[in-house]
Amino acid sequence: MLQFSKFVVVRAVLAIFTLVLVSFIVFSLMELVPGDCAERYLAFKSSQGSVITAADVQAERVRLGLDRPYIQRWGSWIINAFQGEYGDSCILRLNISQLLGEKFWLSLGLCLSALILAYAIAIPVGILAATSKNAFLNNGLRLVSYLGLALPNFLLALMIMLFSTVVFGDSLTGLFSKEFRDAEWSYARVMDFLGHVWLPIFILGWSATAFAIQTVRALMSDEIGKLYVTAAAARGVSGRRLLLRYPARHALSPIINSLGFDLNRIFNELPIVALILTLTEAGSLLIEALARSNDQQLAGAIIFLLTASIVGINFITDIILALTDPRVRRSIVG
Amino acid sequence: MTDVTNIDAAADQKLKEAYFTASQGQLIWQRFKKNKSALAGAWVLIFLILSGIFAPFLTPYDATIAGRDKEYLNGAPQIPSFCDDNGCSMRPFIYTTERTRSIKTNFRWVTETDTSLEGRRYVQFFTKGVPYTFLGIPFERHLFGVDKGMIHIFGTDSTGKDIYSRTLTAINTSMAVGTIGVVIAFVLALAIGGVAGYYGGWVDSGLQMMTDTVRTIPSIPLFMALAAFIPDTWSAEARFFFISMVLGLIGWPTLARRIRTHLLTERNQEYVLAAQLCGATPAHIIRRHLLPSFTSYIIVDLVISFPYMILSETALSFIGLGLKDPVNSLGVMLQNVTSADVLLNYQWYFIPVIFFIVLVLAFVFVGDGLRDAADPYSDSSK
Numbered sequence: 001m002l003q004f005s006k007f008v009v010v011r012a013v014l015a016i017f018t019l020v021l022v023s024f025i026v027f028s029l030m031e032l033v034p035g036d037c038a039e040r041y042l043a044f045k046s047s048q049g050s051v052i053t054a055a056d057v058q059a060e061r062v063r064l065g066l067d068r069p070y071i072q073r074w075g076s077w078i079i080n081a082f083q084g085e086y087g088d089s090c091i092l093r094l095n096i097s098q099l100l101g102e103k104f105w106l107s108l109g110l111c112l113s114a115l116i117l118a119y120a121i122a123i124p125v126g127i128l129a130a131t132s133k134n135a136f137l138n139n140g141l142r143l144v145s146y147l148g149l150a151l152p153n154f155l156l157a158l159m160i161m162l163f164s165t166v167v168f169g170d171s172l173t174g175l176f177s178k179e180f181r182d183a184e185w186s187y188a189r190v191m192d193f194l195g196h197v198w199l200p201i202f203i204l205g206w207s208a209t210a211f212a213i214q215t216v217r218a219l220m221s222d223e224i225g226k227l228y229v230t231a232a233a234a235r236g237v238s239g240r241r242l243l244l245r246y247p248a249r250h251a252l253s254p255i256i257n258s259l260g261f262d263l264n265r266i267f268n269e270l271p272i273v274a275l276i277l278t279l280t281e282a283g284s285l286l287i288e289a290l291a292r293s294n295d296q297q298l299a300g301a302i303i304f305l306l307t308a309s310i311v312g313i314n315f316i317t318d319i320i321l322a323l324t325d326p327r328v329r330r331s332i333v334g
Numbered sequence: 335m336t337d338v339t340n341i342d343a344a345a346d347q348k349l350k351e352a353y354f355t356a357s358q359g360q361l362i363w364q365r366f367k368k369n370k371s372a373l374a375g376a377w378v379l380i381f382l383i384l385s386g387i388f389a390p391f392l393t394p395y396d397a398t399i400a401g402r403d404k405e406y407l408n409g410a411p412q413i414p415s416f417c418d419d420n421g422c423s424m425r426p427f428i429y430t431t432e433r434t435r436s437i438k439t440n441f442r443w444v445t446e447t448d449t450s451l452e453g454r455r456y457v458q459f460f461t462k463g464v465p466y467t468f469l470g471i472p473f474e475r476h477l478f479g480v481d482k483g484m485i486h487i488f489g490t491d492s493t494g495k496d497i498y499s500r501t502l503t504a505i506n507t508s509m510a511v512g513t514i515g516v517v518i519a520f521v522l523a524l525a526i527g528g529v530a531g532y533y534g535g536w537v538d539s540g541l542q543m544m545t546d547t548v549r550t551i552p553s554i555p556l557f558m559a560l561a562a563f564i565p566d567t568w569s570a571e572a573r574f575f576f577i578s579m580v581l582g583l584i585g586w587p588t589l590a591r592r593i594r595t596h597l598l599t600e601r602n603q604e605y606v607l608a609a610q611l612c613g614a615t616p617a618h619i620i621r622r623h624l625l626p627s628f629t630s631y632i633i634v635d636l637v638i639s640f641p642y643m644i645l646s647e648t649a650l651s652f653i654g655l656g657l658k659d660p661v662n663s664l665g666v667m668l669q670n671v672t673s674a675d676v677l678l679n680y681q682w683y684f685i686p687v688i689f690f691i692v693l694v695l696a697f698v699f700v701g702d703g704l705r706d707a708a709d710p711y712s713d714s715s716k
Contacts, residue, residue: 021547029559150694152645154652155687158671162684165677260550267552272649276672286555287653290562299559307551314550 008319015315022307023078029303030296031070038066086301089289096301100282104305107274107282110197111266114205115259118212121205126216127248130224141213148210153269157203157276200277204266212255212262219254223247253325260314267306282306362630365707372703379696382689386505390466393499394479397662401464402494403484406431409445411489411497411682414457420450427454428485455480489682492670500662501686505693507663508644511578515643516636518582519589527590531597532620538594549587554649556584561655570660577656581643589635596628603627630708638701641694648690664690 038060061067080087086096129141151159223229224247232246274283286302289295322328366372385392395401403409414426430448461479465472479485488497530541560580564573600606601624609619650656651665659666664686670676671683 018543018547018550021543022551025547025551026559029556033563146695146698147691149641149698150691152649154649155691158668158684158687161672162677162681165674166681264550264552268554271555271558272653275653287558290558290655299562303551303555303559306555310550310552 004322007322011315011318015311018311019082019308020078022311023081023304024074026300026304026307027074027077030300033296038063081301081304086304087297089295089298096298099298100285100301100305103280103285104282104302107270108309110200110204110279110281111263111270113197113201114208114266115262117201117205118208118262119255121209122212122216123252126213127220127243129213129217130220131243141217145210145214148207151206153203153206154272154276156206157273160199160203161276200273200279203273203277204269207269208262208266211265215255215258216251219251220247223251253321253328256317256321256324259317260310263313264310267310362704362707366703369703369706372699372707375696375699375703378692379700382505382693382696383509385502386509388468389499389502389506390468391473391475392477393496393502394461394463394476394485395496395499396464397495397499397503398660399493399495401496401499403486403490403496404494405433406445406484406486406490407433407494408492408680409486409490409494410680411685412486414485414487420454423454423456425456425458427456428480430455430483455483455485457485488685489680491667491680491683497667497682497685500667501689504662504664504667504686505689507574507657507661508647508690508693511574511581511647511657511663512640512643514575514578515581515585515647516640518579519585519639519643520632520636522582522586523589523593526586527593528597530590531594531601534598534601538598541590542594545587545590548584553584554646557581557646557650558653558655560584561650564655570658574657574661577647577650581646585639585643585646589632589639592635593628593632596631597624600624600627634701634704634708637697637704640701641697644690644694644697 038057042057042060058067066073077087084097086100088094089096089099125141129138132138226247229242229246232242237245270283271287272283273279274281275287278284282302282305286299289299289302389397395403409431412428414428416422416424416426432446432448434446457478457480459478460475462474463476463479465474467473484496486496486498488501490496491500526541526545530538530545557580560583561577564576568576606619606623609623614622647656647663648665648668651663652668654669657663657666667683667686676683
């Protein structure tokens with residue numbers, strides 16, 4: 001037990017260290033963007049008619065703490081970031097945590113649902129494909145997984161939009177109907193949300209599903225020919241029982257490890273899919289911040305949060321793997 | 335009887351000899367040839383790349399704003415036909431269109447088609463058109479064109495640019511972006527992965543930590559953040575090079591990891607030990623023994639990472655952070671297609687998508703085939 005808690009602590013420290021490195025990269029990126037918050041804010045003010053002097057810019061810098069050295073600013077940014085505080089958005093002059101709040105959780109929920117959907121499809125289909133000798137099924141699945149790569153989620157989203165507009169006359173976009181967009185959460189709003197959310201989840205899960213089927217199939221066909229499976233079959237275990245109790249257990253544990261990277265891949269697609277489907281969540285906010293308003297504070301916070309959730313997933317899967325897989329447990333407890 | 339067996343045995347011997355003395359390249363080609371889908375992918379890929387290279391000849395018009403057709407904005411694809419109500423002709427033809435605005439059309443611009451005999455535009459081959467240079471030699475012949483006016487087999491966009499011409503040029507752009515990106519990623523990966531794999535120890539751990547951290551950050555948001563640096567004042571060409579560089583700068587971690595793993599495992603192989611015992615210098619070992627042991631894997635990895643580069647570029651350009659207008663790429667062409675107007679009325683904007691799915695699929699098939707072919711154990715495992 002002691003060794004196990006030691007393992008957890010070491011993993012947690014590693015995860016936090018990774019996050020600190022990530023925050024350094026993200027913070028440096030934000031700093032590299034030409035112009036800082038003070039200049040941008042005052043440029044806005046001067047466009048509103050106020051007269052702005054160089055002294056005003058300097059005063060604003062001091063007010064925002066931008067005159068402090070780089071490392072010091074990074075330090076305070078990262079300390080605040082770990083407390084869930086990202087300061088004010090440069091352009092919108094709003095508190096970022098408030099601005100993001102619900103939207104970030106919405107994005108995370110969408111991506112996790114897409115991930116769950118992907119594996120809910122991929123595990124049974126992959127196992128079936130590995131065990132079946134049906135050439136038609138196997139070739140069909142190969143084609144689907146190739147398409148998963150060649151037709152990235154955002155092109156799929158475009159195609160679905162095109163199709164639904166031509167056939168149904170409705171582009172199926174957005175997360176809420178008009179009347180619920182800014183309403184409080186209620187039963188009707190939840191129902192409306194569920195009516196819209198299935199399409200983004202499907203689209204986000206599309207590539208992930210194709211990849212996951214490929215992985216599950218490969219892992220499963222590696223395991224299925226091994227001697228312990230033959231031995232179990234010789235003892236008289238057969239059918240589904242044989243598959244699920246022996247090769248599947250072994251084949252599926254590496255998958256737990258790769259969940260973090262799968263989530264990474266889904267996050268990759270999130271902003272663009274969000275833009276196409278006009279989802280009101282963090283992904284489209286990120287594009288907004290980067291492509292239109294050049295809001296480095298907001299963009300940095302979103303990228304950091306996305307990465308933090310991947311690191312979090314990696315940490316959790318490490319622990320789960322240690323709990324469920326006796327081989328890994330052995331190597332820790334010794 | 336014995337003669338026959340002797341001949342058989344001799345032939346067999348010859349085959350075996352050919353097999354055992356074959357170079358790695360020959361072996362890979364042998365295995366690759368057997369894979370039908372990969373071979374088909376290779377043909378499609380060659381066809382697409384060639385049509386990209388010969389785009390100026392294959393397309394009738396300039397792909398930039400210079401080649402616009404003022405008379406045919408947002409025009410539907412014009413499919414040449416042989417017959418209509420006025421009878422048939424040996425030469426395929428399309429109709430003349432004209433944009434008019436009058437009291438009859440409520441003063442809105444309307445495209446009118448003249449379906450009379452006089453309105454026919456006959457398709458001609460090897461027509462004289464816009465001059466272009468290929469390999470430094472000026473040409474003005476194009477594969478096809480029409481006798482008067484213009485022909486748009488994939489339709490036109492909102493400024494009247496020919497979508498067919500743009501699509502073929504866009505293949506070129508994608509290939510160029512992919513090549514630059516892959517080369518930069520490869521050089522970085524070779525340096526970083528090579529150092530990590532060769533020195534091992536804490537250098538390796540440190541570099542691994544760094545690589546893993548870069549890999550955790552979702553790459554497209556990172557692309558977007560980097561691409562947002564580009565000032566609006568940059569020219570389209572400068573943007574193009576910067577975007578390709580960014581793709582390479584972010585694409586290296588996966589490749590670096592592979593190279594490191596290869597080096598780490600190969601370093602302890604017996605043939606390296608044998609070479610060391612013979613007194614070979616480290617430089618000689620790396621050059622003559624280690625590098626050839628995984629060049630094929632690296633080539634395969636490069637081919638496999640190519641479509642990712644193309645798709646990332648498309649994604650970036652699509653949201654407006656990548657390439658910009660005078661440069662053609664799929665992403666640029668798709669920039670405004672999400673509007674309801676386009677979705678409902680101008681579906682031919684989506685034709686280039688087909689080409690790109692085929693291009694990426696071809697790359698994936700070839701990459702997969704090469705991977706199987708480069709793996710010396712792929713035969714025995716099947």
